[in-house]
Amino acid sequence: MATEGQVITCKAAVAWEANKPLVIEDVQVAPPQAGEVRVKILFTALCHTDAYTWSGKDPEGLFPCILGHEAAGIVESVGEGVTEVQPGDHVIPCYQAECRECKFCKSGKTNLCGKVRAATGVGVMMSDRKSRFSINGKPIYHFMGTSTFSQYTVVHDVSVAKISPQAPLDKVCLLGCGVPTGLGAVWNTAKVEAGSIVAVFGLGTVGLAVAEGAKAAGASRIIGIDIDSKKFDVAKNFGVTEFVNPKEYDKPIQQVIVDLTDGGVDYSFECIGNVSVMRAALECCHKGWGTSVIVGVAASGQEISTRPFQLVTGRVWKGTAFGGFKSRSQVPWLVDKYMNKEIKVDEYITHSLTLAEINEAFDLMHEGGCLRCVLSMHA
Numbered sequence: 001m002a003t004e005g006q007v008i009t010c011k012a013a014v015a016w017e018a019n020k021p022l023v024i025e026d027v028q029v030a031p032p033q034a035g036e037v038r039v040k041i042l043f044t045a046l047c048h049t050d051a052y053t054w055s056g057k058d059p060e061g062l063f064p065c066i067l068g069h070e071a072a073g074i075v076e077s078v079g080e081g082v083t084e085v086q087p088g089d090h091v092i093p094c095y096q097a098e099c100r101e102c103k104f105c106k107s108g109k110t111n112l113c114g115k116v117r118a119a120t121g122v123g124v125m126m127s128d129r130k131s132r133f134s135i136n137g138k139p140i141y142h143f144m145g146t147s148t149f150s151q152y153t154v155v156h157d158v159s160v161a162k163i164s165p166q167a168p169l170d171k172v173c174l175l176g177c178g179v180p181t182g183l184g185a186v187w188n189t190a191k192v193e194a195g196s197i198v199a200v201f202g203l204g205t206v207g208l209a210v211a212e213g214a215k216a217a218g219a220s221r222i223i224g225i226d227i228d229s230k231k232f233d234v235a236k237n238f239g240v241t242e243f244v245n246p247k248e249y250d251k252p253i254q255q256v257i258v259d260l261t262d263g264g265v266d267y268s269f270e271c272i273g274n275v276s277v278m279r280a281a282l283e284c285c286h287k288g289w290g291t292s293v294i295v296g297v298a299a300s301g302q303e304i305s306t307r308p309f310q311l312v313t314g315r316v317w318k319g320t321a322f323g324g325f326k327s328r329s330q331v332p333w334l335v336d337k338y339m340n341k342e343i344k345v346d347e348y349i350t351h352s353l354t355l356a357e358i359n360e361a362f363d364l365m366h367e368g369g370c371l372r373c374v375l376s377m378h379a
């Protein structure tokens with residue numbers, strides 16, 4: 001049955017309130033308006049940022065909402081004026097938009113885009129500042145401009161990357177967030193050179209992708225730091241050469257790393273979202289040139305600190321969103337790299353469940369053995 005122009009009623013996981021179990025509801029999804037695309041989501045993974053917003057600690061977290069931002073699907077219909085995708089195209093929704101026209105996109109200095117950010121931060125679509133999701137007339141907020149925990153979602157046309165129709169959607173959904181973030185933190189933000197010594201704090205999906213990116217960049221040592229020693233076996237497969245568990249030392253972890261590396265690392269990456277670890281990650285960098293990249297998302301109200309002397313003496317503190325990748329231009333390229341076996345994706349998928357099992361999937365995420373859990377949306 002043709003659905004174009006019609007309201008679609010489908011299943012979605014609704015976060016009614018912070019920290020309360022998600023509820024699978026029948027949700028009405030309005031047709032896409034001008035500049036919008038309605039996507040049938042086939043697979044979505046869970047990322048820690050979904051859990052962060054769900055926890056109520058995200059200043060941009062509005063309820064009720066439909067979370068989810070690491071997914072893949074097929075375009076169902078497009079609104080007026082949409083030219084770059086059409087029904088049937090295989091796509092990855094992109095929480096970091098790329099309009100190619102705004103001050104940010106034209107700067108050549110950042111992957112951040114300003115076109116729809118103000119709307120996506122408050123859970124609505126840009127054209128009329130309204131949601132396309134509702135339940136019996138009650139609006140449900142969008143999330144990150146993607147809301148992929150729904151069988152159908154509506155996104156801005158600047159927030160969708162068209163990918164190879166050959167790519168397996170149950171795998172490449174991961175290229176919507178965690179894996180590109182880690183790879184890009186190394187390749188785009190830090191620009192790690194061959195021979196570098198790298199420290200990775202946090203060996204979840206993002207940290208492991210940092211390790212993978214650092215290995216590809218030719219790093220000579222990749223030191224993985226995690227409070228869960230079970231992570232090390234897996235981490236070796238992603239390029240980590242040495243493992244440090246801070247719990248096994250009395251001295252501060254930055255001192256441990258400095259002692260291990262004759263003065264500090266060339267590059268460090270914080271992939272946890274813990275502001276104390278962010279400080280340690282900066283302070284374990286080598287005097288004169290060491291660069292630390294903040295990747296983890298810390299809760300509202302948290303602040304970073306260090307002695308300014310750390311920066312005066314040449315250390316550099318940076319951050320990255322989506323690894324600095326320009327989403328619409330580079331996600332298709334990442335998909336092709338995966339298809340050519342140049343980057344890992346399958347190895348990050350430890351669990352597969354269905355949309356109906358989403359609360360179990362979040363429980364799994366908080367257990368050490370889970371990297372990414374992929375949900376089949378129409379099973």
Ligand SMILES: NC(=O)c1ccc[n+]([C@@H]2O[C@H](COP(=O)([O-])OP(=O)(O)OC[C@H]3O[C@@H](n4cnc5c(N)ncnc54)[C@H](O)[C@@H]3O)[C@@H](O)[C@H]2O)c1
Nearest residue numbers: 049181202203204205206226227271272273296297321322
């Ligand atoms: N900047 C971005 O664009 C971006 C994109 C995706 C995810 N993120 C963020 O990156 C972070 C990591 O995401 P993930 O999915 O890999 O998370 P994860 O929870 O799977 O991994 C975090 C790891 O850190 C370890 N850890 C926790 N506390 C620690 C400590 N004090 N010292 C050392 N290790 C510790 C955990 O054992 C775990 O292995 C999250 O904060 C997420 O929100 C940011």
Ligand SMILES: N[C@@H](CCC(=O)N[C@@H](CSCO)C(=O)NCC(=O)O)C(=O)O
Nearest residue numbers: 047049058059060096177297300321322
């Ligand atoms: N709303 C949060 C911001 C969270 C955040 O920093 N998000 C990252 C992506 S995390 C993906 O897992 C990001 O891209 N930030 C840049 C942006 O949002 O434009 C808060 O306010 O704390």
Ligand SMILES: [Zn+2]
Nearest residue numbers: 047049177178
């Ligand atoms: Zn994410």
Ligand SMILES: [Zn+2]
Nearest residue numbers: 099102105113
């Ligand atoms: Zn832009």
